Amino acid sequence: MSRLSSTVAFVYDFLADDGWELLAGLIILLPLTYVVSGRFHRAGALLIVAGVLATVSISLSRKIPKTS
Amino acid sequence: MTAVVFAVGASFLASCVEFVEAFTIILAVGITRSWKSALYGAAAAALALVAIIAVFGLTLATTVPQVVLQRVIGALVLVFGLKWIRKSILRYAGIKGMHDEREIFAEETEHLQALRRSGGFDWAGFSVSFQGTLLEGLEVAFIVITFGLNSHRMDLSALGAVGAFVVVAALGCIVRRPLEQVPENTMKFVVGIMLTTFGTFWAGEGLGVAWPGEDLSIIPLLAIYLLFSWLAVRALVAVAGASRISGHPEKLEAAS
Numbered sequence: 001m002s003r004l005s006s007t008v009a010f011v012y013d014f015l016a017d018d019g020w021e022l023l024a025g026l027i028i029l030l031p032l033t034y035v036v037s038g039r040f041h042r043a044g045a046l047l048i049v050a051g052v053l054a055t056v057s058i059s060l061s062r063k064i065p066k067t068s
Numbered sequence: 069m070t071a072v073v074f075a076v077g078a079s080f081l082a083s084c085v086e087f088v089e090a091f092t093i094i095l096a097v098g099i100t101r102s103w104k105s106a107l108y109g110a111a112a113a114a115l116a117l118v119a120i121i122a123v124f125g126l127t128l129a130t131t132v133p134q135v136v137l138q139r140v141i142g143a144l145v146l147v148f149g150l151k152w153i154r155k156s157i158l159r160y161a162g163i164k165g166m167h168d169e170r171e172i173f174a175e176e177t178e179h180l181q182a183l184r185r186s187g188g189f190d191w192a193g194f195s196v197s198f199q200g201t202l203l204e205g206l207e208v209a210f211i212v213i214t215f216g217l218n219s220h221r222m223d224l225s226a227l228g229a230v231g232a233f234v235v236v237a238a239l240g241c242i243v244r245r246p247l248e249q250v251p252e253n254t255m256k257f258v259v260g261i262m263l264t265t266f267g268t269f270w271a272g273e274g275l276g277v278a279w280p281g282e283d284l285s286i287i288p289l290l291a292i293y294l295l296f297s298w299l300a301v302r303a304l305v306a307v308a309g310a311s312r313i314s315g316h317p318e319k320l321e322a323a324s
Contacts, residue, residue: 022150030143030271037276044277049289052150052268053296059154060300063163064307 018059025055074286078262079215079228085259086204086211087236093200095240105190109197117205124213135274141214142271149267152260157297159253161304208232218270261297265289 029051037044090110098106158164212229216222269286272279279285 019147019151022147022154026143026146026150030139030275033272033277034275037272037278042278042280044275045272045279045285048268048272048275048277049292052146052264053292056150056154056157056296057300059150060157060304063158064304 018062021059021062022055025051025058029055074219074262074266076215076221076224076228078259078266079211079225080232081262082211082259083208083229083232084236085256086207087232090201090204091236091240093204094197098197102190102193105193106197109194109199110201112194113198113201113205116202117209120206120209124209138218138270138274140274141218142267142269142274144267145214145263146267146271149260149263149265152256153264153293153297156253156257156260157300157304160257160301162308163304215266218266257297261290261293264293 029048033044033048033051036047094106094110155164208229212222212225215228216225219225265286268289269279
């Protein structure tokens with residue numbers, strides 16, 4: 001029971017600390033990479049790297065303080 | 069060969085981070101409660117960890133197809149790596165506060181001193197030490213199994229973790245203080261980049277990506293993430309500086 005609650009707490013902390021932004025990016029990116037890799041030779045490599053960079057960039061951009 | 073070298077290095081660095089955190093808790097318990105309860109708690113957690121590694125390491129290696137492992141573990145490692153990279157970039161840009169082991173040690177000490185010590189064996193100290201070591205140790209176990217399975221050298225991956233334990237333990241014995249001397253923020257930044265690199269590579273392999281140069285593509289991947297992180301820190305520092313100049317420093321706190 002305590003193990004279950006600690007697991008739930010860990011997942012909650014992860015998501016509450018904006019981890020959901022990263023998860024959302026990967027949920028879109030990884031299946032897309034699977035499809036693209038099966039059809040286009042080596043395009044999957046470019047897609048997964050670009051997608052990872054885009055995921056972090058989007059997450060970081062949400063942390064930029066507004067100056068207006 | 070490249071993957072093996074990186075696996076040992078990554079296992080060593082990632083394990084160092086976890087051992088530093090575990091030793092902070094053990095030191096806090098030892099100094100404020102009793103060394104007996106702190107060390108017994110850590111030893112009990114270590115025994116539990118050995119059992120977990122023996123059972124789950126073997127199960128994972130013999131019953132699950134490698135491609136499934138690469139997908140699942142790659143995605144998990146990628147999530148952890150991205151989280152660490154993002155946090156590190158925000159810290160170096162001054163948007164998020166630096167992670168301070170001394171502060172953690174002080175908080176832990178204060179919390180433990182507030183507890184009443186019961187007669188006989190100090191079960192409270194034992195429990196805190198056990199839980200802290202088990203939690204951080206499970207993360208080390210995850211790291212060892214992950215890097216071991218993917219590099220097909222569980223022995224070298226475990227060796228990296230053992231090396232990290234020896235180094236951190238020796239440092240801990242020498243300084244007998246929270247291991248703030250170890251530049252944890254820098255280490256987390258490096259580990260975050262390594263985890264993201266391996267996560268991308270493994271998840272990609274599991275998803276059918278044809279990496280140019282196969283294992284050698286790990287090196288350019290690492291360079292790309294390093295360059296990206298450096299550029300991101302510079303850009304965020306500029307933005308954060310502009311925000312301070314314009315008189316809205318409070319928004320930095322709100323954003324973090």
